[in-house]
Ligand SMILES: *[C@@H]1O[C@H](CO)[C@@H](O)[C@H](O)[C@H]1NC(C)=O
Ligand SMILES: *[C@@H]1O[C@H](CO)[C@@H](O)[C@H](O)[C@H]1NC(C)=O
Protein backbone atom coordinates (compact mmCIF):
# COMPACT_ATOMS: atom_id res chain seq x y z
CA UNK A 1 0.00 0.00 0.00
CA UNK A 2 1.46 3.36 -0.97
CA UNK A 3 1.61 5.94 1.73
CA UNK A 4 -0.71 8.04 -0.39
CA UNK A 5 -3.54 5.53 -0.46
CA UNK A 6 -2.92 4.78 3.21
CA UNK A 7 -3.47 8.42 4.01
CA UNK A 8 -6.48 8.42 1.80
CA UNK A 9 -7.91 5.44 3.72
CA UNK A 10 -7.13 7.07 7.04
CA UNK A 11 -8.75 10.26 5.88
CA UNK A 12 -11.88 8.39 4.82
CA UNK A 13 -12.16 6.54 8.13
CA UNK A 14 -11.76 9.78 10.02
CA UNK A 15 -14.37 11.38 7.84
CA UNK A 16 -16.72 8.48 8.54
CA UNK A 17 -16.11 8.81 12.24
CA UNK A 18 -16.84 12.50 12.10
CA UNK A 19 -19.98 12.30 10.00
CA UNK A 20 -21.47 9.09 11.39
CA UNK A 21 -23.30 10.76 14.30
CA UNK A 22 -25.15 12.98 11.85
CA UNK A 23 -25.94 9.99 9.61
CA UNK A 24 -27.59 8.22 12.52
CA UNK A 25 -29.60 11.39 13.16
CA UNK A 26 -30.98 11.51 9.66
CA UNK A 27 -31.87 7.79 9.46
CA UNK A 28 -35.09 7.56 11.42
CA UNK A 29 -34.60 6.16 14.89
CA UNK A 30 -35.37 2.45 15.17
CA UNK A 31 -35.69 1.20 18.73
CA UNK A 32 -34.25 -2.17 19.80
CA UNK A 33 -36.80 -2.53 22.57
CA UNK A 34 -39.81 -0.81 24.09
CA UNK A 35 -40.94 -0.44 27.65
CA UNK A 36 -44.22 -0.02 29.54
CA UNK A 37 -44.59 0.77 33.21
CA UNK A 38 -47.11 -1.47 34.96
CA UNK A 39 -48.87 -0.71 38.23
CA UNK A 40 -50.86 -3.03 40.47
CA UNK A 41 -54.23 -1.86 41.73
CA UNK A 42 -54.46 -3.21 45.27
CA UNK A 43 -58.26 -3.07 45.31
CA UNK A 44 -58.83 -5.34 42.28
CA UNK A 45 -55.36 -6.99 42.11
CA UNK A 46 -55.34 -5.97 38.45
CA UNK A 47 -52.14 -4.88 36.72
CA UNK A 48 -52.54 -1.89 34.45
CA UNK A 49 -50.54 0.41 32.25
CA UNK A 50 -51.03 3.62 30.29
CA UNK A 51 -50.86 3.80 26.54
CA UNK A 52 -50.86 6.90 24.39
CA UNK A 53 -53.08 6.61 21.35
CA UNK A 54 -55.10 8.70 18.84
CA UNK A 55 -54.85 12.15 17.21
CA UNK A 56 -54.65 14.36 19.17
CA UNK A 57 -52.83 11.89 21.44
CA UNK A 58 -54.41 10.95 24.74
CA UNK A 59 -53.02 8.80 27.49
CA UNK A 60 -55.45 6.06 28.48
CA UNK A 61 -55.38 3.53 31.29
CA UNK A 62 -55.75 -0.12 30.28
CA UNK A 63 -55.68 -3.32 32.31
CA UNK A 64 -53.08 -5.93 31.33
CA UNK A 65 -54.02 -9.45 30.25
CA UNK A 66 -50.91 -11.58 29.73
CA UNK A 67 -52.77 -14.11 27.56
CA UNK A 68 -55.06 -11.54 25.90
CA UNK A 69 -55.50 -11.61 22.12
CA UNK A 70 -55.19 -7.89 21.33
CA UNK A 71 -55.67 -4.38 22.61
CA UNK A 72 -59.28 -3.35 22.93
CA UNK A 73 -60.65 -0.03 24.09
CA UNK A 74 -64.04 1.56 24.56
CA UNK A 75 -64.81 3.44 21.33
CA UNK A 76 -68.40 4.18 22.27
CA UNK A 77 -67.67 6.86 24.84
CA UNK A 78 -65.00 9.57 24.72
CA UNK A 79 -63.05 8.26 21.74
CA UNK A 80 -61.99 11.17 19.54
CA UNK A 81 -59.35 10.67 16.90
CA UNK A 82 -58.82 11.96 13.39
CA UNK A 83 -56.52 9.01 12.56
CA UNK A 84 -58.74 6.11 13.62
CA UNK A 85 -59.86 3.88 10.75
CA UNK A 86 -61.87 0.68 10.63
CA UNK A 87 -60.03 -2.38 9.26
CA UNK A 88 -61.83 -3.53 6.09
CA UNK A 89 -62.88 -7.16 5.63
CA UNK A 90 -60.51 -9.24 3.44
CA UNK A 91 -57.64 -6.82 4.14
CA UNK A 92 -54.12 -7.86 5.19
CA UNK A 93 -54.81 -6.70 8.76
CA UNK A 94 -58.07 -8.65 8.86
CA UNK A 95 -56.15 -11.76 7.72
CA UNK A 96 -53.51 -11.15 10.36
CA UNK A 97 -56.30 -11.18 12.94
CA UNK A 98 -57.51 -14.50 11.46
CA UNK A 99 -60.98 -13.00 11.66
CA UNK A 100 -63.84 -14.88 10.08
CA UNK A 101 -66.36 -12.16 10.82
CA UNK A 102 -67.37 -9.23 8.66
CA UNK A 103 -69.91 -6.66 9.70
CA UNK A 104 -71.72 -5.20 6.77
CA UNK A 105 -74.36 -2.58 6.14
CA UNK A 106 -74.88 -3.76 2.57
CA UNK A 107 -72.28 -1.45 1.08
CA UNK A 108 -69.13 -3.60 0.52
CA UNK A 109 -66.84 -0.57 0.67
CA UNK A 110 -67.92 -0.04 4.28
CA UNK A 111 -67.55 -3.66 5.47
CA UNK A 112 -65.61 -3.88 8.74
CA UNK A 113 -63.53 -6.79 9.96
CA UNK A 114 -65.09 -8.23 13.11
CA UNK A 115 -63.47 -9.39 16.34
CA UNK A 116 -64.53 -10.56 19.79
CA UNK A 117 -63.10 -8.35 22.55
CA UNK A 118 -62.95 -10.27 25.82
CA UNK A 119 -62.98 -8.96 29.37
CA UNK A 120 -61.20 -11.75 31.29
CA UNK A 121 -62.02 -10.26 34.69
CA UNK A 122 -65.74 -10.87 34.20
CA UNK A 123 -65.35 -13.67 31.60
CA UNK A 124 -67.39 -11.75 29.04
CA UNK A 125 -66.93 -11.38 25.29
CA UNK A 126 -68.84 -9.34 22.76
CA UNK A 127 -68.40 -8.34 19.15
CA UNK A 128 -66.42 -5.31 18.05
CA UNK A 129 -64.85 -3.70 15.00
CA UNK A 130 -61.20 -4.30 14.24
CA UNK A 131 -59.66 -0.83 13.92
CA UNK A 132 -56.35 0.94 13.57
CA UNK A 133 -54.93 4.15 14.99
CA UNK A 134 -51.59 5.65 15.91
CA UNK A 135 -50.02 4.54 19.18
CA UNK A 136 -47.02 5.99 21.03
CA UNK A 137 -44.66 4.06 23.26
CA UNK A 138 -41.35 4.65 25.00
CA UNK A 139 -38.25 2.95 23.63
CA UNK A 140 -35.49 1.64 25.88
CA UNK A 141 -31.89 0.51 25.68
CA UNK A 142 -32.64 -1.93 28.48
CA UNK A 143 -31.50 0.23 31.34
CA UNK A 144 -33.25 3.56 30.80
CA UNK A 145 -36.30 4.71 28.89
CA UNK A 146 -35.45 6.52 25.66
CA UNK A 147 -37.27 8.36 22.88
CA UNK A 148 -40.99 7.96 22.42
CA UNK A 149 -41.72 6.18 19.13
CA UNK A 150 -44.99 5.75 17.24
CA UNK A 151 -46.71 3.00 15.28
CA UNK A 152 -49.11 4.72 12.86
CA UNK A 153 -51.61 1.94 12.08
CA UNK A 154 -51.64 -0.06 15.27
CA UNK A 155 -54.39 -2.70 15.25
CA UNK A 156 -56.89 -2.78 18.12
CA UNK A 157 -60.54 -3.63 18.61
CA UNK A 158 -63.32 -1.20 19.42
CA UNK A 159 -65.56 -2.38 22.23
CA UNK A 160 -68.80 -1.06 23.66
CA UNK A 161 -68.71 0.73 27.03
CA UNK A 162 -70.42 -2.08 28.92
CA UNK A 163 -67.37 -4.34 28.43
CA UNK A 164 -65.44 -2.11 30.89
CA UNK A 165 -67.39 -3.61 33.79
CA UNK A 166 -65.10 -5.02 36.47
CA UNK A 167 -61.97 -3.25 35.25
CA UNK A 168 -59.75 -1.26 37.59
CA UNK A 169 -61.19 2.22 38.08
CA UNK A 170 -60.62 4.53 35.11
CA UNK A 171 -59.49 1.80 32.72
CA UNK A 172 -60.94 2.11 29.21
CA UNK A 173 -59.84 -1.26 27.87
CA UNK A 174 -57.52 -4.24 28.10
CA UNK A 175 -54.05 -4.68 26.57
CA UNK A 176 -53.58 -8.27 25.39
CA UNK A 177 -50.00 -9.53 25.58
CA UNK A 178 -50.76 -12.99 24.18
CA UNK A 179 -48.89 -15.11 21.63
CA UNK A 180 -51.11 -14.47 18.61
CA UNK A 181 -50.28 -12.12 15.73
CA UNK A 182 -52.33 -9.06 16.73
CA UNK A 183 -51.38 -8.99 20.42
CA UNK A 184 -48.91 -6.30 21.51
CA UNK A 185 -45.65 -8.34 21.37
CA UNK A 186 -46.12 -9.40 17.72
CA UNK A 187 -47.39 -6.01 16.52
CA UNK A 188 -44.49 -4.16 18.13
CA UNK A 189 -41.83 -6.57 16.88
CA UNK A 190 -43.31 -6.36 13.36
CA UNK A 191 -43.39 -2.55 13.47
CA UNK A 192 -39.72 -2.19 14.46
CA UNK A 193 -38.25 -5.50 13.20
CA UNK A 194 -36.90 -6.54 16.58
CA UNK A 195 -37.02 -10.09 17.97
CA UNK A 196 -40.48 -11.34 18.88
CA UNK A 197 -39.80 -11.39 22.60
CA UNK A 198 -41.43 -9.88 25.63
CA UNK A 199 -40.30 -9.76 29.24
CA UNK A 200 -42.79 -9.27 32.04
CA UNK A 201 -41.68 -8.31 35.52
CA UNK A 202 -44.54 -7.49 37.88
CA UNK A 203 -44.53 -6.39 41.47
CA UNK A 204 -47.03 -5.53 44.16
CA UNK A 205 -46.42 -1.87 43.28
CA UNK A 206 -44.70 -0.90 40.00
CA UNK A 207 -43.46 -3.38 37.45
CA UNK A 208 -42.31 -3.33 33.87
CA UNK A 209 -42.95 -4.97 30.50
CA UNK A 210 -40.21 -4.97 27.85
CA UNK A 211 -40.87 -5.72 24.18
CA UNK A 212 -37.80 -6.94 22.31
CA UNK A 213 -34.52 -8.45 23.42
CA UNK A 214 -32.56 -7.76 26.58
CA UNK A 215 -30.67 -6.31 28.28
CA UNK A 216 -33.31 -5.96 30.95
CA UNK A 217 -31.54 -4.04 33.68
CA UNK A 218 -33.42 -3.89 36.95
CA UNK A 219 -30.47 -2.39 38.69
CA UNK A 220 -27.49 -0.58 37.23
CA UNK A 221 -25.42 -2.99 35.19
CA UNK A 222 -27.38 -6.11 36.21
CA UNK A 223 -28.94 -7.67 33.13
CA UNK A 224 -31.54 -10.19 34.29
CA UNK A 225 -31.89 -11.65 30.77
CA UNK A 226 -28.49 -13.29 31.31
CA UNK A 227 -29.61 -15.58 34.11
CA UNK A 228 -32.81 -17.27 33.04
CA UNK A 229 -33.92 -20.91 33.06
CA UNK A 230 -35.81 -22.03 29.94
CA UNK A 231 -38.81 -24.23 29.32
CA UNK A 232 -40.90 -24.71 26.15
CA UNK A 233 -44.09 -22.71 25.76
CA UNK A 234 -46.88 -25.07 24.77
CA UNK A 235 -49.60 -24.15 22.32
CA UNK A 236 -53.11 -25.02 23.46
CA UNK A 237 -54.87 -25.88 20.17
CA UNK A 238 -58.19 -24.75 21.62
CA UNK A 239 -59.03 -21.10 22.31
CA UNK A 240 -60.74 -21.49 25.68
CA UNK A 241 -62.44 -18.09 25.60
CA UNK A 242 -64.38 -18.82 22.42
CA UNK A 243 -63.37 -16.70 19.45
CA UNK A 244 -63.32 -18.23 15.99
CA UNK A 245 -63.71 -21.96 15.42
CA UNK A 246 -60.45 -23.84 15.06
CA UNK A 247 -58.46 -20.98 16.61
CA UNK A 248 -55.66 -21.85 19.04
CA UNK A 249 -55.24 -20.17 22.40
CA UNK A 250 -53.26 -16.93 22.75
CA UNK A 251 -52.42 -17.84 26.35
CA UNK A 252 -49.04 -19.03 27.62
CA UNK A 253 -48.98 -22.68 28.71
CA UNK A 254 -45.99 -24.58 30.09
CA UNK A 255 -45.44 -28.29 30.69
CA UNK A 256 -45.57 -29.01 34.42
CA UNK A 257 -44.79 -32.74 34.83
CA UNK A 258 -44.99 -33.06 38.60
CA UNK A 259 -45.15 -31.01 41.79
CA UNK A 260 -42.91 -31.16 44.83
CA UNK A 261 -43.53 -29.71 48.27
CA UNK A 262 -40.53 -29.45 50.59
CA UNK A 263 -38.51 -31.43 48.05
CA UNK A 264 -40.89 -34.40 47.97
CA UNK A 265 -43.20 -35.25 45.06
CA UNK A 266 -46.93 -35.06 45.79
CA UNK A 267 -49.28 -37.40 43.98
CA UNK A 268 -51.09 -35.69 41.12
CA UNK A 269 -53.48 -37.24 38.58
CA UNK A 270 -51.16 -36.77 35.61
CA UNK A 271 -53.96 -36.73 33.04
CA UNK A 272 -54.90 -33.29 34.44
CA UNK A 273 -51.48 -31.96 33.45
CA UNK A 274 -52.00 -32.35 29.70
CA UNK A 275 -54.74 -31.08 27.41
CA UNK A 276 -57.80 -33.18 26.62
CA UNK A 277 -59.54 -32.86 23.23
CA UNK A 278 -61.31 -29.70 24.41
CA UNK A 279 -58.07 -28.01 25.52
CA UNK A 280 -58.92 -28.51 29.19
CA UNK A 281 -56.12 -29.32 31.61
CA UNK A 282 -52.48 -28.25 31.60
CA UNK A 283 -50.70 -25.28 33.17
CA UNK A 284 -50.84 -21.64 32.18
CA UNK A 285 -49.49 -18.35 33.46
CA UNK A 286 -52.05 -15.63 34.08
CA UNK A 287 -52.10 -12.04 35.25
CA UNK A 288 -55.87 -12.20 35.56
CA UNK A 289 -55.94 -14.67 38.45
CA UNK A 290 -54.44 -12.86 41.44
CA UNK A 291 -53.31 -16.15 43.03
CA UNK A 292 -52.27 -19.56 41.73
CA UNK A 293 -55.37 -21.63 41.19
CA UNK A 294 -55.23 -25.41 41.33
CA UNK A 295 -57.83 -27.96 40.31
CA UNK A 296 -59.40 -29.36 43.52
CA UNK A 297 -57.58 -32.71 43.72
CA UNK A 298 -54.21 -31.04 43.06
CA UNK A 299 -55.04 -28.25 45.51
CA UNK A 300 -55.83 -30.70 48.28
CA UNK A 301 -52.64 -32.72 47.90
CA UNK A 302 -50.43 -29.62 47.67
CA UNK A 303 -52.06 -27.90 50.66
CA UNK A 304 -51.95 -31.06 52.80
CA UNK A 305 -48.28 -31.60 52.04
CA UNK A 306 -47.54 -27.94 52.79
CA UNK A 307 -49.45 -27.96 56.09
CA UNK A 308 -47.67 -31.18 57.16
CA UNK A 309 -44.27 -29.77 56.22
CA UNK A 310 -44.94 -26.71 58.38
CA UNK A 311 -46.37 -28.79 61.24
CA UNK A 312 -43.06 -30.65 61.63
CA UNK A 313 -41.42 -27.22 61.87
CA UNK A 314 -43.80 -26.33 64.73
CA UNK A 315 -45.71 -23.77 62.70
CA UNK A 316 -49.29 -23.63 63.94
CA UNK A 317 -52.24 -23.59 61.61
CA UNK A 318 -54.89 -20.97 62.38
CA UNK A 319 -58.41 -20.31 61.07
CA UNK A 320 -58.67 -19.97 57.30
CA UNK A 321 -59.02 -16.50 55.76
CA UNK A 322 -60.89 -16.57 52.44
CA UNK A 323 -59.98 -17.17 49.65
CA UNK A 324 -57.17 -19.16 51.28
CA UNK A 325 -57.58 -22.35 53.27
CA UNK A 326 -54.12 -22.82 54.77
CA UNK A 327 -53.24 -20.03 57.20
CA UNK A 328 -50.58 -19.94 59.90
CA UNK A 329 -49.44 -18.09 62.95
CA UNK A 330 -47.00 -15.56 61.48
CA UNK A 331 -44.91 -15.55 64.69
CA UNK A 332 -43.94 -19.18 64.04
CA UNK A 333 -42.45 -18.35 60.64
CA UNK A 334 -39.02 -16.79 60.22
CA UNK A 335 -38.39 -13.98 57.77
CA UNK A 336 -35.58 -13.51 55.28
CA UNK A 337 -34.84 -10.96 52.61
CA UNK A 338 -36.61 -13.32 50.21
CA UNK A 339 -39.77 -13.42 52.33
CA UNK A 340 -41.19 -15.85 54.90
CA UNK A 341 -39.06 -18.98 55.40
CA UNK A 342 -41.30 -21.86 54.35
CA UNK A 343 -40.75 -25.07 52.37
CA UNK A 344 -40.63 -24.44 48.60
CA UNK A 345 -43.39 -25.52 46.25
CA UNK A 346 -41.81 -26.69 43.01
CA UNK A 347 -43.29 -27.14 39.57
CA UNK A 348 -41.08 -29.68 37.83
CA UNK A 349 -40.91 -28.98 34.07
CA UNK A 350 -39.34 -30.87 31.15
CA UNK A 351 -36.79 -32.59 33.38
CA UNK A 352 -36.11 -33.03 37.09
CA UNK A 353 -33.45 -30.33 36.73
CA UNK A 354 -35.78 -27.69 35.32
CA UNK A 355 -37.87 -26.47 38.20
CA UNK A 356 -40.00 -23.39 38.83
CA UNK A 357 -39.47 -22.92 42.58
CA UNK A 358 -42.05 -20.88 44.47
CA UNK A 359 -40.51 -19.64 47.70
CA UNK A 360 -41.91 -17.66 50.65
CA UNK A 361 -42.05 -14.23 49.02
CA UNK A 362 -44.30 -15.67 46.32
CA UNK A 363 -46.12 -18.42 48.19
CA UNK A 364 -47.16 -16.60 51.36
CA UNK A 365 -49.67 -13.77 51.68
CA UNK A 366 -49.80 -11.66 54.83
CA UNK A 367 -53.48 -11.20 55.65
CA UNK A 368 -52.81 -9.50 59.00
CA UNK A 369 -49.93 -8.89 61.39
CA UNK A 370 -50.56 -12.27 63.01
CA UNK A 371 -51.50 -14.40 60.03
CA UNK A 372 -49.73 -15.62 56.90
CA UNK A 373 -51.63 -17.75 54.39
CA UNK A 374 -50.51 -20.00 51.56
CA UNK A 375 -51.52 -17.82 48.59
CA UNK A 376 -52.97 -20.62 46.47
CA UNK A 377 -56.69 -21.06 45.84
CA UNK A 378 -58.97 -23.97 45.00
CA UNK A 379 -60.12 -23.67 41.38
CA UNK A 380 -62.75 -26.40 41.73
CA UNK A 381 -62.97 -29.43 39.46
CA UNK A 382 -62.28 -28.91 35.75
CA UNK A 383 -65.29 -27.54 33.92
CA UNK A 384 -66.08 -27.53 30.28
CA UNK A 385 -65.93 -24.34 28.27
CA UNK A 386 -69.15 -22.44 28.66
CA UNK A 387 -69.83 -18.95 27.31
CA UNK A 388 -70.54 -16.31 29.92
CA UNK A 389 -70.07 -18.66 32.88
CA UNK A 390 -66.99 -18.56 35.10
CA UNK A 391 -65.14 -21.78 34.36
CA UNK A 392 -61.82 -23.35 35.27
CA UNK A 393 -60.67 -25.30 32.25
CA UNK A 394 -56.99 -25.26 33.23
CA UNK A 395 -55.62 -27.50 36.00
CA UNK A 396 -52.85 -25.15 37.17
CA UNK A 397 -53.03 -21.39 36.70
CA UNK A 398 -49.89 -19.69 37.98
CA UNK A 399 -51.31 -16.36 39.12
CA UNK A 400 -50.13 -12.79 39.61
CA UNK A 401 -48.87 -13.05 43.20
CA UNK A 402 -46.67 -16.00 42.25
CA UNK A 403 -44.97 -14.20 39.35
CA UNK A 404 -44.28 -10.92 41.15
CA UNK A 405 -40.57 -10.12 41.34
CA UNK A 406 -39.85 -12.95 38.90
CA UNK A 407 -38.79 -11.94 35.38
CA UNK A 408 -40.51 -13.95 32.68
CA UNK A 409 -39.28 -13.73 29.11
CA UNK A 410 -41.65 -14.98 26.43
CA UNK A 411 -39.84 -15.82 23.21
CA UNK A 412 -42.58 -16.20 20.62
CA UNK A 413 -40.25 -17.08 17.74
CA UNK A 414 -38.74 -20.11 19.48
CA UNK A 415 -41.77 -20.73 21.70
CA UNK A 416 -39.95 -20.81 24.98
CA UNK A 417 -40.21 -19.18 28.36
CA UNK A 418 -37.23 -17.90 30.32
CA UNK A 419 -37.84 -17.47 34.03
CA UNK A 420 -35.69 -16.04 36.79
CA UNK A 421 -37.28 -17.35 40.03
CA UNK A 422 -37.57 -14.77 42.82
CA UNK A 423 -35.30 -11.79 42.22
CA UNK A 424 -35.60 -10.73 45.85
CA UNK A 425 -32.95 -13.22 46.98
CA UNK A 426 -30.61 -11.43 44.56
CA UNK A 427 -31.57 -8.08 46.09
CA UNK A 428 -33.43 -7.14 42.92
CA UNK A 429 -37.10 -6.39 42.39
CA UNK A 430 -39.35 -5.79 39.42
CA UNK A 431 -39.99 -2.30 40.78
CA UNK A 432 -36.29 -1.43 40.33
CA UNK A 433 -36.40 -0.42 36.64
CA UNK A 434 -35.47 3.26 36.44
CA UNK A 435 -38.24 4.94 34.53
CA UNK A 436 -36.69 8.36 35.02
CA UNK A 437 -35.13 9.48 31.78
CA UNK A 438 -31.55 10.48 32.18
CA UNK A 439 -30.69 13.97 30.93
CA UNK A 440 -28.57 12.61 28.05
CA UNK A 441 -30.22 10.24 25.59
C1 LIG B 1 -64.85 14.63 21.48
O1 LIG B 1 -65.24 15.55 20.48
C2 LIG B 1 -66.50 16.11 20.73
C3 LIG B 1 -66.89 16.96 19.50
O2 LIG B 1 -65.79 17.66 19.04
C4 LIG B 1 -66.45 16.93 22.00
O3 LIG B 1 -67.72 17.48 22.28
C5 LIG B 1 -66.04 16.01 23.16
O4 LIG B 1 -65.88 16.78 24.35
C6 LIG B 1 -64.77 15.30 22.84
N1 LIG B 1 -64.52 14.31 23.88
C7 LIG B 1 -63.33 14.10 24.41
C8 LIG B 1 -63.27 13.03 25.45
O5 LIG B 1 -62.34 14.73 24.10
C1 LIG C 1 -57.82 -38.24 36.53
O1 LIG C 1 -58.39 -37.12 35.86
C2 LIG C 1 -59.18 -37.47 34.75
C3 LIG C 1 -59.56 -36.18 34.04
O2 LIG C 1 -60.25 -35.31 34.89
C4 LIG C 1 -60.37 -38.30 35.20
O3 LIG C 1 -61.15 -38.66 34.10
C5 LIG C 1 -59.86 -39.53 35.93
O4 LIG C 1 -60.95 -40.24 36.48
C6 LIG C 1 -58.90 -39.15 37.05
N1 LIG C 1 -58.29 -40.34 37.62
C7 LIG C 1 -58.29 -40.58 38.92
C8 LIG C 1 -57.58 -41.83 39.34
O5 LIG C 1 -58.82 -39.84 39.74
Ligand SMILES: *[C@@H]1O[C@H](CO)[C@@H](O)[C@H](O)[C@H]1NC(C)=O
Nearest residue numbers: 432433434435436437438439
Ligand atom coordinates in the same frame (compact mmCIF):
# COMPACT_ATOMS: atom_id res chain seq x y z
C1 LIG D 1 -37.95 10.39 39.11
O1 LIG D 1 -38.88 11.38 38.71
C2 LIG D 1 -39.84 11.68 39.67
C3 LIG D 1 -40.85 12.67 39.08
O2 LIG D 1 -40.62 12.90 37.75
C4 LIG D 1 -39.16 12.26 40.91
O3 LIG D 1 -40.13 12.53 41.91
C5 LIG D 1 -38.14 11.26 41.45
O4 LIG D 1 -37.43 11.82 42.52
C6 LIG D 1 -37.17 10.86 40.35
N1 LIG D 1 -36.33 9.79 40.85
C7 LIG D 1 -35.03 9.73 40.61
C8 LIG D 1 -34.31 8.56 41.16
O5 LIG D 1 -34.44 10.59 39.97
Ligand SMILES: *[C@@H]1O[C@H](CO)[C@@H](O)[C@H](O)[C@H]1NC(C)=O
Nearest residue numbers: 141142143144215438440441
Ligand atom coordinates in the same frame (compact mmCIF):
# COMPACT_ATOMS: atom_id res chain seq x y z
C1 LIG E 1 -28.70 3.35 28.19
O1 LIG E 1 -28.64 4.75 28.03
C2 LIG E 1 -28.22 5.47 29.19
C3 LIG E 1 -28.26 6.93 28.85
O2 LIG E 1 -29.54 7.31 28.53
C4 LIG E 1 -26.81 5.04 29.56
O3 LIG E 1 -26.42 5.71 30.75
C5 LIG E 1 -26.77 3.54 29.78
O4 LIG E 1 -25.46 3.10 30.03
C6 LIG E 1 -27.32 2.81 28.57
N1 LIG E 1 -27.43 1.39 28.91
C7 LIG E 1 -27.18 0.41 28.06
C8 LIG E 1 -27.35 -0.97 28.57
O5 LIG E 1 -26.81 0.63 26.92
